[in-house]
Amino acid sequence: MNFIKRFRVEPGASVDLEKIDPGFHGDFANDVEAKDELQRNLARITELQRTFYADRRHSLLIVLQGIDGAGKDGTCWHVISAMDPQGVQVTGFKQPTPEEQEHDFLWRVHPHAPQRGFISIFNRSHYEDVLVVRVHKLAPKDVWKARYDFINEWERLLAVENNTTIIKFFLYISKEEQLQRFKERLDDPAHQWKISASDYTERDKWDDYIKAFEAALSRCSTEYAPWYILPSNHKWFRNLAASTIIADTLEGLKLETPKPTVDIEEIRKLYHQAKEAGEKAR
Amino acid sequence: MNFIKRFRVEPGASVDLEKIDPGFHGDFANDVEAKDELQRNLARITELQRTFYADRRHSLLIVLQGIDGAGKDGTCWHVISAMDPQGVQVTGFKQPTPEEQEHDFLWRVHPHAPQRGFISIFNRSHYEDVLVVRVHKLAPKDVWKARYDFINEWERLLAVENNTTIIKFFLYISKEEQLQRFKERLDDPAHQWKISASDYTERDKWDDYIKAFEAALSRCSTEYAPWYILPSNHKWFRNLAASTIIADTLEGLKLETPKPTVDIEEIRKLYHQAKEAGEKAR
Numbered sequence: 418m419n420f421i422k423r424f425r426v427e428p429g430a431s432v433d434l435e436k437i438d439p440g441f442h443g444d445f446a447n448d449v450e451a452k453d454e455l456q457r458n459l460a461r462i463t464e465l466q467r468t469f470y471a472d473r474r475h476s477l478l479i480v481l482q483g484i485d486g487a488g489k490d491g492t493c494w495h496v497i498s499a500m501d502p503q504g505v506q507v508t509g510f511k512q513p514t515p516e517e518q519e520h521d522f523l524w525r526v527h528p529h530a531p532q533r534g535f536i537s538i539f540n541r542s543h544y545e546d547v548l549v550v551r552v553h554k555l556a557p558k559d560v561w562k563a564r565y566d567f568i569n570e571w572e573r574l575l576a577v578e579n580n581t582t583i584i585k586f587f588l589y590i591s592k593e594e595q596l597q598r599f600k601e602r603l604d605d606p607a608h609q610w611k612i613s614a615s616d617y618t619e620r621d622k623w624d625d626y627i628k629a630f631e632a633a634l635s636r637c638s639t640e641y642a643p644w645y646i647l648p649s650n651h652k653w654f655r656n657l658a659a660s661t662i663i664a665d666t667l668e669g670l671k672l673e674t675p676k677p678t679v680d681i682e683e684i685r686k687l688y689h690q691a692k693e694a695g696e697k698a699r
Numbered sequence: 700m701n702f703i704k705r706f707r708v709e710p711g712a713s714v715d716l717e718k719i720d721p722g723f724h725g726d727f728a729n730d731v732e733a734k735d736e737l738q739r740n741l742a743r744i745t746e747l748q749r750t751f752y753a754d755r756r757h758s759l760l761i762v763l764q765g766i767d768g769a770g771k772d773g774t775c776w777h778v779i780s781a782m783d784p785q786g787v788q789v790t791g792f793k794q795p796t797p798e799e800q801e802h803d804f805l806w807r808v809h810p811h812a813p814q815r816g817f818i819s820i821f822n823r824s825h826y827e828d829v830l831v832v833r834v835h836k837l838a839p840k841d842v843w844k845a846r847y848d849f850i851n852e853w854e855r856l857l858a859v860e861n862n863t864t865i866i867k868f869f870l871y872i873s874k875e876e877q878l879q880r881f882k883e884r885l886d887d888p889a890h891q892w893k894i895s896a897s898d899y900t901e902r903d904k905w906d907d908y909i910k911a912f913e914a915a916l917s918r919c920s921t922e923y924a925p926w927y928i929l930p931s932n933h934k935w936f937r938n939l940a941a942s943t944i945i946a947d948t949l950e951g952l953k954l955e956t957p958k959p960t961v962d963i964e965e966i967r968k969l970y971h972q973a974k975e976a977g978e979k980a981r
Contacts, residue, residue, distance in 0.1 A: 468889075497784045501772070503775065503776075503789065503822065592977065593977060596970070596977060603970060606956070607750070609963055610753055610958065610959050613960070614961055614966060620973060676892065677891040684896060684898075691881075691899060695875060695878060
């Protein structure tokens with residue numbers, strides 16, 4: 418299966434999430450069957466990131482969005498485990514601070530755009546400003562409506578100006594799966610401190626969130642910054658899909674390790690001199 | 700072996716690196732023997748960090764220093780692999796930018812101090828300003844000499860004001876081991892782009908660097924921000940020592956998962972209501 422083709426939202430397409438099965442898991446029956454493939458992907462990412470970092474011509478932005486419980490944290494940890502931490506930065510976007518609220522919605526996001534050679538991961542992102550803001554009417558309709566274009570233009574800026582490849586994952590789980598995950602939190606004492614009643618009041622707005630996601634997915638999937646809808650009821654399949662798409666995307670960049678800037682044979686001479694000097698000193 | 704006691708520079712002690720064996724590897728003969736212990740440490744770190752993040756009363760700063768080739772990147776990757784990336788930030792400090800140079804030497808470092816609940820890892824740090832700066836005479840002697848006190852006071856600020864636990868690792872390798880690692884870079888085409896002739900000219904200043912490290916280790920190991928000298932000729936032993944010290948230090952904090960802020964039984968009712976509503980809808 419070509420994961421990129423299968424899960425990419427075609428630019429201009431109108432997304433209807435009803436037609437997508439969040440429980441989909443492809444040809445693999447379970448996590449045990451998928452394990453080798455997953456390990457291969459992580460090894461590919463490790464190797465590719467090493468070259469990506471050396472190459473220094475590209476940057477990569479990975480955006481993670483999904484309803485509460487969809488697995489943004491888990492996905493983040495999973496894909497990042499394959500990456501040299503020197504070259505990656507994760508930014509979580511929470512409720513804006515008072516200072517952030519006194520700026521345009523892209524102001525707090527822009528400083529975290531990746532520099533060349535680096536990978537940025539956004540756990541939540543500027544899309545919150547057309548999701549929670551829309552659902553909770555935190556801004557007038559004409560304000561959030563104007564934001565889709567601003568987002569597209571800003572993402573294009575990164576792509577054009579800084580050679581940024583952008584991968585946006587919408588982690589799609591069913592309403593039943595979300596409840597199941599809430600149950601697991603309830604039963605795990607180490608997780609109970611995180612629970613709030615708003616988990617359930619937010620859940621009452623499920624349909625509004627789905628509508629807001631559909632709009633964002635439809636209006637902001639572009640050639641230079643496509644959305645991918647990952648069926649995420651099965652965590653292992655979500656990880657498999659995310660890691661495949663990242664590895665395939667990096668592969669598509671035709672990365673190259675730069676040639677040494679020095680004459681390696683000259684350096685080899687320096688090495689031998691140092692070696693001899695060390696032996697004499699002993 | 701109590702790693703903390705064994706490798707900690709006692710506050711006020713005068714460090715003589717000649718007396719320390721960078722090839723030391725404790726009771727373990729090799730990496731295979733140490734493997735289980737290492738895995739246990741990583742599992743402990745994962746568990747402890749989870750509580751650390753939830754607890755939100757402490758912050759942790761890990762500083763990595765060492766001569767070129769000592770394994771700062773490798774150590775970083777190794778210990779971080781056990782941590783949820785949400786709660787960790789790695790900052791690499793390279794040569795200061797022109798803007799940074801027009802400020803005091805702590806100006807560029809301070810913004811990266813960890814917030815409560817979080818772990819910051821410094822790959823190189825403010826100590827460069829008493830190391831490379833001293834060796835290369837990039838500042839007059841009275842300027843870098845004054846910095847030891849500034850460093851101690853700044854680290855005390857973090858400890859007192861923000862409950863920051865500070866762990867500083869000096870990764871100690873021998874001059875022969877460094878040369879061996881340079882050789883590996885020479886022989887690995889994927890690494891050749893990183894090589895420069897300055898690796899060898901810096902090596903000529905080995906003794907000056909050792910002296911500068913000894914001064915920093917002697918003058919800046921405090922109760923609230925101790926230095927640890929990790930024998931690092933064996934990468935596996937360095938990883939074992941670093942992970943043990945981090946895990947033991949976190950354990951010493953007596954971390955606690957906060958009590959839920961809500962009545963869990965009330966939330967359980969919400970869960971059952973949602974469950975029933977879901978079943979009716981089907």
